[in-house]
Amino acid sequence: MTTGFARLPDAPAFRLTDLRVPLCLLEGDDMPADGNGLARVDLAIADGRITAIEPAGAASAGAVPAASLDGGIALPRLVDCHTHLDKGHIWPRSPNPDGTFPGALNTVGADREANWSAQDVRARMDFSLRTAFAHGTAAMRTHLDSLGEQIGISWPVYAELRAEWIGRIALQASPLFGATEALDPAHMQAVIAAVKAHGDRLLGCVTYMIPELDQALDILFRAAIENGFDLDFHVDETNDPAARSLEYIADAALRHRFEGKILCGHCCSLALQAPEDEARIIAKVREAGIAVVSLPLCNMYLQDRQTGRTPRWRGVTALHELKAAGVPVMIASDNTRDPFYAYGDLDLVEVLREGTRILQLDHSGPDWAKAVARTPAEVLGVDGGVIAAGAPADLILTRARDWTELFSRPQADRTVLVSGKAIDRTLPDYRELDHLMGRAS
Numbered sequence: 001m002t003t004g005f006a007r008l009p010d011a012p013a014f015r016l017t018d019l020r021v022p023l024c025l026l027e028g029d030d031m032p033a034d035g036n037g038l039a040r041v042d043l044a045i046a047d048g049r050i051t052a053i054e055p056a057g058a059a060s061a062g063a064v065p066a067a068s069l070d071g072g073i074a075l076p077r078l079v080d081c082h083t084h085l086d087k088g089h090i091w092p093r094s095p096n097p098d099g100t101f102p103g104a105l106n107t108v109g110a111d112r113e114a115n116w117s118a119q120d121v122r123a124r125m126d127f128s129l130r131t132a133f134a135h136g137t138a139a140m141r142t143h144l145d146s147l148g149e150q151i152g153i154s155w156p157v158y159a160e161l162r163a164e165w166i167g168r169i170a171l172q173a174s175p176l177f178g179a180t181e182a183l184d185p186a187h188m189q190a191v192i193a194a195v196k197a198h199g200d201r202l203l204g205c206v207t208y209m210i211p212e213l214d215q216a217l218d219i220l221f222r223a224a225i226e227n228g229f230d231l232d233f234h235v236d237e238t239n240d241p242a243a244r245s246l247e248y249i250a251d252a253a254l255r256h257r258f259e260g261k262i263l264c265g266h267c268c269s270l271a272l273q274a275p276e277d278e279a280r281i282i283a284k285v286r287e288a289g290i291a292v293v294s295l296p297l298c299n300m301y302l303q304d305r306q307t308g309r310t311p312r313w314r315g316v317t318a319l320h321e322l323k324a325a326g327v328p329v330m331i332a333s334d335n336t337r338d339p340f341y342a343y344g345d346l347d348l349v350e351v352l353r354e355g356t357r358i359l360q361l362d363h364s365g366p367d368w369a370k371a372v373a374r375t376p377a378e379v380l381g382v383d384g385g386v387i388a389a390g391a392p393a394d395l396i397l398t399r400a401r402d403w404t405e406l407f408s409r410p411q412a413d414r415t416v417l418v419s420g421k422a423i424d425r426t427l428p429d430y431r432e433l434d435h436l437m438g439r440a441s
């Protein structure tokens with residue numbers, strides 16, 4: 001068992017003193033912040049909840065025991081708004097043959113047909129949830145491949161795991177299939193039935209440029225309106241600037257006067273539009289109330305990959321421009337150890353660190369930590385993502401005193417508090433999955 005660096009009082013009521021907290025993740029009274037946007041605070045904790053947030057050193061030592069964090073950054077437990085738990089960790093048996101997007105699509109499709117039994121899906125999803133929990137994740141949205149017989153396998157397993165994980169990770173799932181499938185009434189009927197039986201009032205698909213795109217979107221928006229569902233799309237995951245399905249989604253949302261939430265992931269080709277097209281599309285996205293999540297690790301891996309040619313772009317959407325226009329923007333994990341991304345560990349501290357580098361989030365304001373915390377919590381409609389008096393004492397504690405210290409090391413010694421108690425941060429061993437990979441340890 002490992003609980004990280006922090007030595008906390010073994011008492012129901014205690015104080016954590018001298019923490020640095022991103023001001024953008026702090027609820028309540030205004031606090032002074034340093035040039036990194038970090039406020040120095042003390043937290044009073046009792047019975048698993050934060051009972052008070054005060055400026056560091058403001059309160060005199062009281063009756064309860066205290067632990068000084070020595071100026072280290074504390075984050076709330078984080079929110080991963082775009083993952084694929086059903087695909088995770090199949091890499092050892094189904095690696096991407098060439099690292100390309102078509103290579104990923106075809107390899108996952110073949111692995112799903114051959115291997116995705118309830119037992120296989122459950123074991124890999126549970127492995128991923130334990131990993132994310134150990135890193136300090138409080139809530140996740142996963143997409144579930146929803147095609148043919150897989151619908152009846154993955155959704156019940158997902159619903160069981162969601163129930164088992166209540167109180168540790170709040171889970172949501174959105175169905176994943178191509179926009180072309182939306183044109184098939186029998187398919188849509190099966191998906192909507194699965195969402196109603198096992199899901200979270202969430203519908204979605206992958207959008208790309210097909211002649212019937214408006215028709216497919218009308219089917220999805222009508223189904224969402226009839227059933228009171230929110231929507232989540234995989235959008236324009238390509239470097240082809242002719243891919244503008246994001247604009248079609250915004251137009252559909254406005255056409256249907258859609259009042260639910262819409263989250264669009266990837267939107268890679270938005271970054272390759274002519275400036276006037278980009279501005280027009282972003283304005284529509286803003287007007288339609290669409291939120292956007294960038295998946296920088298996966299985009300960097302798949303986009304602009306050609307054998308023998310050095311990639312020329314980072315593959316990520318126009319996140320700064322979207323944010324400047326007032327669109328809620330986020331970053332998230334996406335795939336982990338599957339043909340869409342060979343690496344990854346559902347660690348949002350890693351995602352924020354790499355996202356900062358890939359998207360150059362530094363030098364653009366001190367509030368980007370919101371992108372893995374407050375903003376996805378709001379978009380998913382879950383508690384958390386902020387440090388607030390009265391909220392559960394769910395925290396990630398680090399030794400880093402500023403962003404450069406935080407992002408220069410993997411923070412492997414972090415302490416994660418859930419309801420005021422340090423959790424075991426031991427990561428599951430890959431060898432646990434060997435029997436599913438046809439591999440002897």
Ligand SMILES: [Zn+2]
Pocket residue numbers: 082083084143234265334335
């Ligand atoms: Zn995805």
